[in-house]
Amino acid sequence: MLTQHTSAQQRRALNQIWNAAGEYGFDPLFLAQTAGGAPDLYMNTIVGCVRRWYGAEMPRALFGAWAEDRRQAMLDDLAWLALEHAVFEREAAVRPALAELRLTHARDFFAQEYKLSRQEWMAKNQLVYTMQAARWRSVLGQRPPVMTPYEKRLSDALACSGALDGDALAAAVRDAFARFYLFDGTARARAPLRLHFDGKWASAMTKFMPTEIVHTDVLTAGHHASGSGGGGEKLDIRRARFKLNENAETDRAYIESCFGRSLYPPEELAAIEQQLCTGVHAGCHLWFTAGAPDPARARSGESQRLTGEAALQAERNRAAYAKDSTLYQNAILRLAEQIRNCIQVHSQVETETARSGRLDSPRVWRAAVVEDGRVFLREASDDRPGFSVDLLLDASSSRMHCQEEIAAQGYILAESLRQCGVPVRVTSFCSLRGYTVLRVLKGFADKNGSRKIFGYFASGWNRDGLVLRAAGELVKSAPLERRLVLLLTDASPNDSHRIPPGGAYPFGHDYADRAGVEDAAREVRALRQKNVRVAAVFTGEDRSAGDAAEIYGRSCARIRSMDQLAGAAGALIRGEIGGLAD
Incomplete structure (x- = not known):
């Protein structure tokens, strides 16, 4: 249970996932946060619902298939679009508030566009962005973005049905990746120059x-x-x-x-x-x-x-x-x-008692009474x-x-x-x-x-x-x-x-x-x-x-x-x- 060394924001995200899953104390494979670091309530709810409907092993095996692949980040994002669609279809009837959360998430996605610099746009994976834009435009009831025939077919393939069980859903994702030449089942690490x-x-x-x-x-x-x-x-x-x-x-x-x-x-x-x-x-x-x-x-x-x-x-x-x-x-x-x-x-210059120096009148009596000759003051430097x-x-x-x-x-x-x-x-x-x-x-x-x-x-x-x-x-x-x-x-x-x-x-x-x-x-x-x-x-x-x-x-x-x-x-x-x- 990973709560001892997590921040308050991360603990909130974990609680969101656990609440959606109806199960507490497990360590989720994924955690969603906004660009500002706040927990993403909708996507964390989806993560938890994936656990509730499909268990722990299905997503672990699915995402583990392309672990360390040079396209891992892109495949992760596309796979979550497929899982999100399937889970929403399953959950919408029993969790009415999920539809409003989905709308808010879609609006937030497009709101961030106005905050991006040219360099940040260039750094973004364009295929992932197009698929995400198509999904969230659809949620908002807007016209889809301009897409190639390849992108349209991929977008449709990622709209997985909520009627599929865990094995069938994982198979649908793998099949889509294979049909669109994204991942053929073999993870290929980026080869270093040697x-x-x-x-x-x-x-x-x-x-x-x-x-x-x-x-x-x-x-x-x-x-x-x-x-x-x-x-x-x-x-x-x-x-x-x-x-x-x-x-x-x-x-x-x-x-x-x-x-x-x-x-x-x-x-x-x-x-x-x-x-x-x-x-x-x-x-x-x-x-x-x-x-x-x-x-x-x-x-x-x-x-x-x-x-x-x-x-x-x-x-x-x-x-x-x-x-x-x-x-x-x-x-x-x-x-x-x-x-x-x-x-x-x-x-620092400090003053100390001494046997010679400047007479310290209040201490003169000590010379006669206690035979203490240190009745003078002198400056001493602390080096x-x-x-x-x-x-x-x-x-x-x-x-x-x-x-x-x-x-x-x-x-x-x-x-x-x-x-x-x-x-x-x-x-x-x-x-x-x-x-x-x-x-x-x-x-x-x-x-x-x-x-x-x-x-x-x-x-x-x-x-x-x-x-x-x-x-x-x-x-x-x-x-x-x-x-x-x-x-x-x-x-x-x-x-x-x-x-x-x-x-x-x-x-x-x-x-x-x-x-x-x-x-x-x-x-x-x-x-x-x-x-x-x-x-x-x-x-x-x-x-x-x-x-x-x-x-x-x-x-x-x-x-x-x-x-x-x-x-x-x-x-x-x-x-x-x-x-x-x-």
Whole structure:
């Protein structure tokens, strides 16, 4: 019964389905919400009635037949038109209010047309839209839209009779899909582009091409999976459309095998996801880890290979640092001096009792009575930093060509802060299979653990907005109240998991380019409103410089080479320290 970690809106939708089904506590395969996120009463009623009339197995087998097919979203929508027609014919006589709900749903369908941009219209599946428009125009008693003969016949075929039993109805849907060349019974996943290189070519190409070490027969671009933190199935709830429930156990096990077990127990992680994986991040997952493997879980061949390559990259990182250690040590000294001086400038001046200084008249009696010579006052400066830093390193595959440099930059920043007594935690981030992974390389308690940062490696994608949301969760465990989040980034958000339909994107959108930049900028503003300072060291290309400025504003410093790090980062951190002291 999926009520513990669902929102109020989702609980309303579940109750609508359960009420229509006359059965409570089951986990429906589909959930309907409007573009604004509110439960769609009519379609949720239809979902429940399908359960009541045809049971659980018929829809599960029907929609499962084309699960993972490249046309799955289109087939889902068309199948629901067929089921809706059949269920309405069955229910209308015994549920008079259903006719009015159907009319309202039809009106709402056309009302949303006026809110769509040109890009959103282009993104919509035109066959699905034509079939939906024909259905809802018919409900409203209006003339059908202009359709080809093929579309007219398909529309008629999707008007399934309510007299059919479950098996016959499923057969009618499958037959319609076959007759109109939509689905022949064999699910065909979208084939990924694969280029195979051997020897030196393989080594060279992995430096310049984004790659992921994954099960290619499982991972597909735009794959959306969902799972509960405690194992078992959980609803994959999407806005403004239906989505088949999928079991994410395989993906979750893969993430854990590759990156290590979660820092949070399943129930707590599920609650965090429920709070943070909303809006443009609905359907995504989070994984907080320190890289420690679960000794009770068997390692797969893929994860063992990733572990080996990560260990090899760590060796490269350490070797590259050792090669230019003199340059890097000088950078640490320069940066630490700048930070230390700034801390002293902004330190709090306190007055304390002393044996010399300015006479404190009310305490003079203590010298004669209790032989206490501390009858003077003097000013003392508290040089303790009074703030902590969370350093976040972009570890997506776009950083593969400069992993050694990023590891060195992270080490320099962390070690400089540590030498000044600033508590610092270093975390790398990437996303894979819908999971945004935050891997803690050095914790606050690791007083001399900066060398662990050389365990940095890059893989996968980067969903910057969700990382920033997760940073808001991370900083809750910071040892001091004043907190700075500092990112080392190329300011190019890009994730294979699409933005789900809803809000500004009624038909979904790729998480990239403007959508990704705007989301990241929004999350930076949200963190700052919570009194968390956010700044970035930008290491990307010229084309992304404007995006970096949009996301981070003036709290962004660009470096093009390692010798610029101390100066640029020093100026940036000094400005943030000044802000923290205000």
